[in-house]
Amino acid sequence: MKTLYVELGDRRYPIHIGPGLLDQPELLRPHLPGQQVLVISNTTVAPLYLDRVRAALTGLRHEVLILPDGEQYKTLATLDAVFTALLNHRFARDCTLVALGGGVIGDMVGFAAACYQRGVHFVQIPTTLLAQVDSSVGGKTAVNHPLGKNMIGAFYQPGGVLADTDTLGTLPDRELRAGLAEVIKYGLIRDLPFLEWLEANIGHLLARDAAALTEAIERSCRNKAEIVALDERETGERALLNLGHTFGHAIETGMGYGEWLHGEAVAVGMCLAADLSMRLGWLAADGAERVRALLARAGLPLAPPAQLTADDFLRLMAVDKKVKEGQLRLVLLRSLGRATLVSGVDPHILRSTLEDSFQ
Amino acid sequence: MKTLYVELGDRRYPIHIGPGLLDQPELLRPHLPGQQVLVISNTTVAPLYLDRVRAALTGLRHEVLILPDGEQYKTLATLDAVFTALLNHRFARDCTLVALGGGVIGDMVGFAAACYQRGVHFVQIPTTLLAQVDSSVGGKTAVNHPLGKNMIGAFYQPGGVLADTDTLGTLPDRELRAGLAEVIKYGLIRDLPFLEWLEANIGHLLARDAAALTEAIERSCRNKAEIVALDERETGERALLNLGHTFGHAIETGMGYGEWLHGEAVAVGMCLAADLSMRLGWLAADGAERVRALLARAGLPLAPPAQLTADDFLRLMAVDKKVKEGQLRLVLLRSLGRATLVSGVDPHILRSTLEDSFQ
Numbered sequence: 001m002k003t004l005y006v007e008l009g010d011r012r013y014p015i016h017i018g019p020g021l022l023d024q025p026e027l028l029r030p031h032l033p034g035q036q037v038l039v040i041s042n043t044t045v046a047p048l049y050l051d052r053v054r055a056a057l058t059g060l061r062h063e064v065l066i067l068p069d070g071e072q073y074k075t076l077a078t079l080d081a082v083f084t085a086l087l088n089h090r091f092a093r094d095c096t097l098v099a100l101g102g103g104v105i106g107d108m109v110g111f112a113a114a115c116y117q118r119g120v121h122f123v124q125i126p127t128t129l130l131a132q133v134d135s136s137v138g139g140k141t142a143v144n145h146p147l148g149k150n151m152i153g154a155f156y157q158p159g160g161v162l163a164d165t166d167t168l169g170t171l172p173d174r175e176l177r178a179g180l181a182e183v184i185k186y187g188l189i190r191d192l193p194f195l196e197w198l199e200a201n202i203g204h205l206l207a208r209d210a211a212a213l214t215e216a217i218e219r220s221c222r223n224k225a226e227i228v229a230l231d232e233r234e235t236g237e238r239a240l241l242n243l244g245h246t247f248g249h250a251i252e253t254g255m256g257y258g259e260w261l262h263g264e265a266v267a268v269g270m271c272l273a274a275d276l277s278m279r280l281g282w283l284a285a286d287g288a289e290r291v292r293a294l295l296a297r298a299g300l301p302l303a304p305p306a307q308l309t310a311d312d313f314l315r316l317m318a319v320d321k322k323v324k325e326g327q328l329r330l331v332l333l334r335s336l337g338r339a340t341l342v343s344g345v346d347p348h349i350l351r352s353t354l355e356d357s358f359q
Numbered sequence: 360m361k362t363l364y365v366e367l368g369d370r371r372y373p374i375h376i377g378p379g380l381l382d383q384p385e386l387l388r389p390h391l392p393g394q395q396v397l398v399i400s401n402t403t404v405a406p407l408y409l410d411r412v413r414a415a416l417t418g419l420r421h422e423v424l425i426l427p428d429g430e431q432y433k434t435l436a437t438l439d440a441v442f443t444a445l446l447n448h449r450f451a452r453d454c455t456l457v458a459l460g461g462g463v464i465g466d467m468v469g470f471a472a473a474c475y476q477r478g479v480h481f482v483q484i485p486t487t488l489l490a491q492v493d494s495s496v497g498g499k500t501a502v503n504h505p506l507g508k509n510m511i512g513a514f515y516q517p518g519g520v521l522a523d524t525d526t527l528g529t530l531p532d533r534e535l536r537a538g539l540a541e542v543i544k545y546g547l548i549r550d551l552p553f554l555e556w557l558e559a560n561i562g563h564l565l566a567r568d569a570a571a572l573t574e575a576i577e578r579s580c581r582n583k584a585e586i587v588a589l590d591e592r593e594t595g596e597r598a599l600l601n602l603g604h605t606f607g608h609a610i611e612t613g614m615g616y617g618e619w620l621h622g623e624a625v626a627v628g629m630c631l632a633a634d635l636s637m638r639l640g641w642l643a644a645d646g647a648e649r650v651r652a653l654l655a656r657a658g659l660p661l662a663p664p665a666q667l668t669a670d671d672f673l674r675l676m677a678v679d680k681k682v683k684e685g686q687l688r689l690v691l692l693r694s695l696g697r698a699t700l701v702s703g704v705d706p707h708i709l710r711s712t713l714e715d716s717f718q
Contacts, residue, residue, distance in 0.1 A: 035684060076439055080504075087506035092682035115474075117680045118501065118512045119592075142477065145439075147446035153477045154513065233478075321476045323451040325394065 002218050006137065006157070007229040013160050015137055015221050017214060021164035022049060022125070025056035031123045031159035034094035037062040038086060040109045041100040042069040045127050048170050053100055053125065063089050067105070072258035074104045074144050076152065082112040096121040096159070102128035102175070103135035103262060107150070110141030114156035124158045127167040129179025129213075130263050133186075133220035134241075136161050138228040144257055148319045149249040155233050163221075165214050177299040178263025180205060181244075181270070183216050184294055186223040188270065189240045192337030194219050199290070202297050239322055240339040243331040244269030247304075250316035254308050267300035268357075276345065276353040277333040287336050303357055310354035314347075361577050365496065365516070366588040372519050374496055374580050376573060380523035381408060381484070384415035390482045390518035393453035396421040397445060399468045400459040401428040404486050407529050412459055412484065422448050426464070431617035433463045433503050435511065441471040455480040455518070461487035461534070462494035462621060466509070469500030473515035483520040487530055488538025488572070489622050491522040492545075492579035493600075497587040503616055507678045508608040514592050522580075524573055532658070537622025539564060539657040540603075540629070542575050545582040547629065547650065548599045551696030553578050558649075561656050598681055599698045602690040603628030606663075609675035613667045626659035627716075635704065635712040636692040646695050662716055669713035673706075 001018030016027055037060050041050055046066050054062065065085045067078055086095070097120060099109035106124050113122035126136035142153025168176070180202075187195030197219075198205075204212035224241070231238040247269030251260055274291040277283040292302055304313070322329040322341070329343040330350075360377030375386055396419050400409055405425050413421065424444045426437055445454070456479060458468035465483050472481035485495035501512025527535070539561075546554030556578075557564075563571035583600070590597040606628030610619055633650040636642040651661055663672070681688040681700070688702040689709075 076435055080435055083504050083511055084506065087504060087510060087678055090677050090682075092678075092685070093680050094683050115511045115513060117510060118499070118514055140477070145442050145446060147443065151446060151476060152442055152474045154474060155477055318449050319446055319451075321452050323449075324453050326451070 002214070004218070004221050004225050006225045008157060008232060011157050013158060015161040015163065015225065017132070017163045017165065017217050017221065019164065019166045019210065021162045022052040022056070022166070027160075027162055028056050028123065031121065032060060032096045033121060034092070034096060035061055036089070036091050036095035037098060038065060038089065038091060038095065039063070039098045039100055040065045040067065040082065040105060040112075042067050042105055044069040045101040045105070049100060049127060049167060053098065067108075070258045071104055071144070071252070071262065072256070074108050074257065076143055079108060079112055079115075079143055082109070083116060086116055093117040093120055096123060098123045098125060099136075100125045100127065101131070102126065103131045106131050106136045107140070107142050107153070110139070110156055110158065111143055111153050114141055114154035119156070122158050124161040126161065126163055128171055128175050129168055129217070130175070130182055132163040132165075132168075132217050133179060134182040134224065136163070137221055137224045139232065147253070149253050149257070151319070151321070163217060165210065165217065168208065168213060173299070174261065176206070176208070178261040180298040181263035181267040181295065181300055183220050184298065185241070185243050185266065185270065186220050188291065188333060188336060189243050189331070189339035190337060191219070191223055194223070195294075195337055199294055202294065206299070239329070239341050240331055242322065243333075243339050244273050246317050246320045246322065246328075246330055247272045247313065249320065250313050251304055251308065254312050254316050255305055260305070264301050267295045267298075268302060268304050271295065271302045272304075272353055272357055273330065273332055275357065276330070276350060279349050279353060280332065280345070283333050283335060287333070290336065306358060310351055313354050314351070361573070363577070363580050363584050365584045367516060367591060370516050372517060374520040374522065374584065376491070376522045376524065376576050376580065378523065378525045378569065380521045381411040381415070381525070386519075386521055387415050387482065390480065391419060391455045392480060393451070393455060394420055395448070395450045395454035396457060397424060397448065397450060397454065398422070398457045398459055399424045399426065399441065399464060399471075401426050401464055403428040404460045404464070408459060408486060408526060412457065426467075428463075429617045430463055430503070430611070430621065431615070433467050433616065435502055438467060438471055438474075438502055441468070442475060445475055452476040452479055455482060457482045457484060458495075459484045459486065460490070461485065462490045465490050465495045466499070466501050466512070469498070469515055469517065470502055470512050473500055473513040478515070481517050483517045485520065485522055486526040487534050488527055488576070489534070489541055491524075491576050492538060493541040493583065495520050495522070496580055496583045498591065506612070508612050508616070510678070510680070522576060524569065524576065527567065527572060533620065535565070535567070536658040537620040540622035540626040540654065540659055542579050543653055543657065544600070544602050544625065544629065545579050547692060547695060548602050548690070548698035549696060550578070550582055553582070554696055558653055561653065565657070598688070598700050599690055601681065602692075602698050603632050605676050605679045605681065605687075605689055606631045606672065608679065609672050610663055610667065613671050613675050614664055619664070623660050626654045626657075627661060627663050630654065630661045631663070631712055631716055632689065632691055634716065635689070635709060638708050638712060639691065639704070642692050642694060646692070649695065665717060669710055672713050673710070
């Protein structure tokens with residue numbers, strides 16, 4: 001097991017990464033200060049791992065809430081169901097919520113913990129690659145609005161993160177590939193050696209080689225933890241973690257939540273960002289091609305859905321959270337391993353990238 | 360005009376108190392860092408004061424959202440309408456929400472500001488006595504859940520508070536009295552000289568004497584600002600501000616939101632707290648009588664609604680936010696001007712207070 005820390009002063013917390021963590025109650029127990037625990041999972045993950053989490057809670061009052069599975073349920077309405085369960089169980093401000101599942105469960109449970117009685121404890125037990133390398137770390141919580149992805153939420157840190165790599169054994173291939181998109185993102189934005197390692201090891205990752213997966217998760221979490229410690233509330237560098245996300249969120253919102261996986265949409269978004277970076281003269285053509293080639297080897301889509309036009313993209317991207325003083329801001333690549341936040345991109349060049357991407 | 364500050368480091372903010380503030384745009388403008396402003400008010404307050412607030416916003420892009428008036432609309436569903444308006448207007452993370460109204464508007468707009476894009480600016484323009492002396496200051500934001508009052512919310516501070524005392528001229532008598540309950544609360548919990556001043560001046564306050572109202576608001580806000588600076592997130596002394604509120608929230612939830620005004624429910628709750636404090640041997644009988652006498656002179660109810668039984672109270676109070684380790688905690692009076700947070704109150708004595716209160 002490896003343990004990293006997100007260094008946030010008195011809100012510092014550990015990320016434990018490795019096999020068999022669900023069978024080590026001593027990792028979970030320090031993060032449950034009260035006597036009441038609500039484990040929240042979904043219909044896919046609960047049958048696989050809920051029993052082991054419950055076994056770790058012996059002696060505590062714990063209740064379970066099983067939500068439907070999918071991005072389309074990451075809504076205020078589902079959140080309300082969480083609050084109703086907490087109140088029906090008479091859970092107090094010293095209770096703890098445990099998020100057992102992927103990014104949707106983690107984002108929603110984190111936001112519920114931020115709001116219930118103005119803030120209760122919570123722990124992340126991510127069971128997808130995407131959640132283990134990205135969404136469970138750093139305290140971004142949210143639900144979606146029909147008009148925009150992750151538009152309603154809070155910065156709210158967990159007490160700890162338990163990434164049991166054994167849970168990836170049951171992950172569908174499509175979800176594994178979607179998680180790799182966020183892994184590749186870290187290489188692209190700030191870690192060229194990691195990008196090169198990924199180019200050399202993508203085959204092992206797709207084959208679910210345990211050592212390779214653990215290394216990829218650890219290096220991803222290390223990058224994420226560093227950035228979050230520097231800029232918890234995204235006033236600066238943290239925005240770079242959104243490489244591909246402005247385009248990606250437009251795909252997710254425009255297609256209807258749940259149609260595309262988040263990582264798939266981000267993969268296309270990173271291709272678009274690389275293309276735009278090339279048109280602006282920053283990234284060499286072979287750099288953009290390396291981005292596409294690695295994503296293609298990871299089995300990820302490279303082009304947006306044919307149903308969305310360039311105009312759709314521009315309309316959907318206008319509500320992006322990085323818009324400032326009326327200007328769209330995009331994360332682009334100065335070079336491989338070096339991202340930058342850019343405002344005032346020439347709209348004609350942006351449109352060219354979008355229009356040519358559908359080919 | 361008087362200006363107090365809530366001392367919260369880099370989140371320090373002013374409370375301006377006095378007549379004619381709505382006609383001084385220079386008070387509002389420093390708190391609007393971006394170019395987009397959404398003014399949120401209700402159907403009662405907007406016809407009275409919205410034009411003057413809009414006049415202060417000349418040159419900025421400002422939109423207006425008018426919500427229905429009443430505690431029964433302080434819900435997640437109304438909150439969703441705020442998010443929809445913000446997204447339809449393409450409002451970005453650097454926008455500002457302006458809450459123009461009483462405590463319901465302030466609590467809900469503050470929570471919307473806390474959650475929209477994970478946090479945007481907001482300003483409080485409280486137009487009721489209750490909002491000016493209590494709810495607009497200190498950053499407690501929330502909506503209600505059918506199972507419990509203020510159960511979903513956040514600690515989130517405004518950029519500034521503008522309490523224009525002229526707006527009290529249009530306040531219905533019932534609302535004025537409800538606000539006086541929270542004013543009296545400050546005297547009871549920590550400010551005996553203020554309590555004595557209130558006993559001497561309650562007639563002037565009910566007659567809406569401008570100087571008396573301004574002094575009452577200023578002394579209330581000073582107490583509130585001091586407590587919030589010491590204990591923003593209610594880990595200690597801030598809980599004392601909840602004198603009467605555990606009982607009061609039970610009345611509001613049990614009767615259906617909007618039947619009783621918050622201040623009316625708190626007035627009864629303070630009578631119950633004083634009675635219980637007396638039964639525990641802390642408060643002398645004449646002390647409890649002074650509490651009742653002052654609230655009676657303020658025209659506030661002293662006894663709970665006959666529809667609620669002692670069992671109803673005990674059930675509704677079990678989800679209070681101050682419950683810790685399964686124990687109900689109550690704010691009680693050691694003496695007049697000195698409150699304390701107590702856990703483990705003998706349930707038989709609590710029941711006696713409740714049962715005898717219906718007489």
